Amino acid sequence: xxxxxxxxPATLARPRGKxxxxxxxxxxVVLFALAFLFPVYWMVTGAMKSPDEVARxxxxxxxxxxxxxxxxxxWDLMQLPQHLWNTVVQAAGAWxxxxxFCTAAAYALSKLRPAFGKVILGGILATLMVPAQALVVPKxxxxxxxxxxxxxxxxxxxxxxxxxxxxxxxxxxxxxFFDQLPRDVLExxxxxxxxxxxxxxxxxxxxxxxxxxxVSIFALVAVWQDFLWPLMVFSDTDKQPISVALVQLSxxxxxxxxxxxxxxxxxxxxxxFLVFQRHIIAGIGAGSTKG
Amino acid sequence: xxxxxxxxxxxxxxxxRVPAPPPVGGRRRRRLVDQARAYAFLLGGLxxxxxxxxxxxxxxxxxxxxxxxxxxxxxxxxxANFTRVLHDPEFGAAWRNxxxxxxxxxxxxxxxxxxxxxxxxxxxxxxxxxxxxxxLPVMIPPVVSALLWKWFYDPGAGLANEALRFLHLPTSxxxxxxxxxxxxxxxxxxxxxxxGTVLIYLAALQSIPGELYEAAELDGANLLxxxxxxxxxxxxxxxxxxxxxxxxxxxxxxxxxxVITGGGPENATVTVLYLIYKYAFLYNDFGGACALSVMLLxxxxxxxxxxxxLTHTEGDTA
Numbered sequence: 001x002x003x004x005x006x007x008x009p010a011t012l013a014r015p016r017g018k019x020x021x022x023x024x025x026x027x028x029v030v031l032f033a034l035a036f037l038f039p040v041y042w043m044v045t046g047a048m049k050s051p052d053e054v055a056r057x058x059x060x061x062x063x064x065x066x067x068x069x070x071x072x073x074x075w076d077l078m079q080l081p082q083h084l085w086n087t088v089v090q091a092a093g094a095w096x097x098x099x100x101f102c103t104a105a106a107y108a109l110s111k112l113r114p115a116f117g118k119v120i121l122g123g124i125l126a127t128l129m130v131p132a133q134a135l136v137v138p139k140x141x142x143x144x145x146x147x148x149x150x151x152x153x154x155x156x157x158x159x160x161x162x163x164x165x166x167x168x169x170x171x172x173x174x175x176x177f178f179d180q181l182p183r184d185v186l187e188x189x190x191x192x193x194x195x196x197x198x199x200x201x202x203x204x205x206x207x208x209x210x211x212x213x214x215v216s217i218f219a220l221v222a223v224w225q226d227f228l229w230p231l232m233v234f235s236d237t238d239k240q241p242i243s244v245a246l247v248q249l250s251x252x253x254x255x256x257x258x259x260x261x262x263x264x265x266x267x268x269x270x271x272x273f274l275v276f277q278r279h280i281i282a283g284i285g286a287g288s289t290k291g
Numbered sequence: 292x293x294x295x296x297x298x299x300x301x302x303x304x305x306x307x308r309v310p311a312p313p314p315v316g317g318r319r320r321r322r323l324v325d326q327a328r329a330y331a332f333l334l335g336g337l338x339x340x341x342x343x344x345x346x347x348x349x350x351x352x353x354x355x356x357x358x359x360x361x362x363x364x365x366x367x368x369x370x371a372n373f374t375r376v377l378h379d380p381e382f383g384a385a386w387r388n389x390x391x392x393x394x395x396x397x398x399x400x401x402x403x404x405x406x407x408x409x410x411x412x413x414x415x416x417x418x419x420x421x422x423x424x425x426x427l428p429v430m431i432p433p434v435v436s437a438l439l440w441k442w443f444y445d446p447g448a449g450l451a452n453e454a455l456r457f458l459h460l461p462t463s464x465x466x467x468x469x470x471x472x473x474x475x476x477x478x479x480x481x482x483x484x485x486x487g488t489v490l491i492y493l494a495a496l497q498s499i500p501g502e503l504y505e506a507a508e509l510d511g512a513n514l515l516x517x518x519x520x521x522x523x524x525x526x527x528x529x530x531x532x533x534x535x536x537x538x539x540x541x542x543x544x545x546x547x548x549x550v551i552t553g554g555g556p557e558n559a560t561v562t563v564l565y566l567i568y569k570y571a572f573l574y575n576d577f578g579g580a581c582a583l584s585v586m587l588l589x590x591x592x593x594x595x596x597x598x599x600x601l602t603h604t605e606g607d608t609a
Binding site: 004008028029035039040046055056057058059100101105107108109112113115117124128129130131133136138139140143144145146147163165166168171196200221227228232244246250258259262265266269270274280281284 | 354491
């Protein structure tokens, strides 16, 4: 980085400045390692200790014997494949539903000028103001007995998928992006005889790759991390996602097995983050300052 | 925002497109077809928003004044739900805890990320490493962080007490003590969520023009004065925004108390959202749950309105 910050480059170049800089740098590295990496290390290795060792005081920094048994037990005893699969289905469905319906709605609001479009957009943005968690109970009652058709979405992945579409933040991100697409390109396509769906599919979407990526990551992470809503929707143990299952099973399972299951539950999102970290970190910074 | 997009001058292509005006009836039909098409695109999204955002908001208010049991017709009971909830001894505890939690989270979870971002912004090495590490806990599912810290807080072989023993400090009851339970949860929440705040601050700090610091230094401002008179005023808007967002988020805290303490010990960590959950799923009292939701909504609505006003007025000029 070349821009000037709080401390001038000249100060840093002096011997005293250099010494202070490296002291602070080392302190921050140690602090970060202790505060953020050590808990993760403790979790990953804790799952490989024997049940005796994990309960020992003072604790051992490195497992005496590396047991992989914790991980295999968690996989089998806690039915992790089932719960992981449930989570994947719920997250993937929510992602697909959001991509289809939010994109279509954002496209309509941005380019097709529906009557009352402003009112609808206002209504959607207003939901950003309403704290989502505070409304879970009436939302649950609605999902339990849908108006008019009187069907229940409880214990059904649709109970995750459909509410996921009502994501004002993602819809607004998409709409704002579509607003900035050059009008002439879309109009040229129209002159060439392309229908609205065709324009969306072959012109708008290919130009919107960056925003689609951001929305996809947000959609996946939101479902994977959610707890209260799936806790309400899935009373049926076999259908619960991993987050709910972990809490339900945490009471009567051996500690090392539980810890192993926690590690396994974290892997997908951490892996996603490590792969896309550049985009995710840039997105957080950019999205927030440009309000 | 929509206005600017729609009022762009017509391009050549668009001018060409306008054909000789068709007969009036045809144009009207054409417009109806266009509208139908637009609504076809909107439909899926609209239905979902109606079902899971708009309708529940209205319903919360309605059910707050009803005796509601799923499966049987609701009865109007006036303000009985509100009076019942207000007389619940847990009501006071839940609000006290939620407000204390929010305040502590502001003190701890606000000062620390800002200072950390301030320091990180000065470091010229391993930038990417710091950003990834600080954001790592955010990507760990909240349930996992809660369970992880529950284990750390274990009075027996928990890491938290081991650390205190290692430093020859007196051990603590952490999440199991009535006095320490709430602050223990605040630590968990801060640890788990700090990454996002730090990254946003970093982005804000990077947008401060370097000349301001240079000018301040020429005027003889020392480090603290530069922070006070350049950094803070320049990031004031982001600080305020994040503070409001954090208040809104922490007032709805649920996962940590539910997983780590179960609301205990002695209701020391029951939060408003936890109480809403209990009313609905333990007491089967949906009227009471909705009455509580409405109270929480009104309070948070005020914060949200302030937030929106700020982002609207300052966001346009910034």
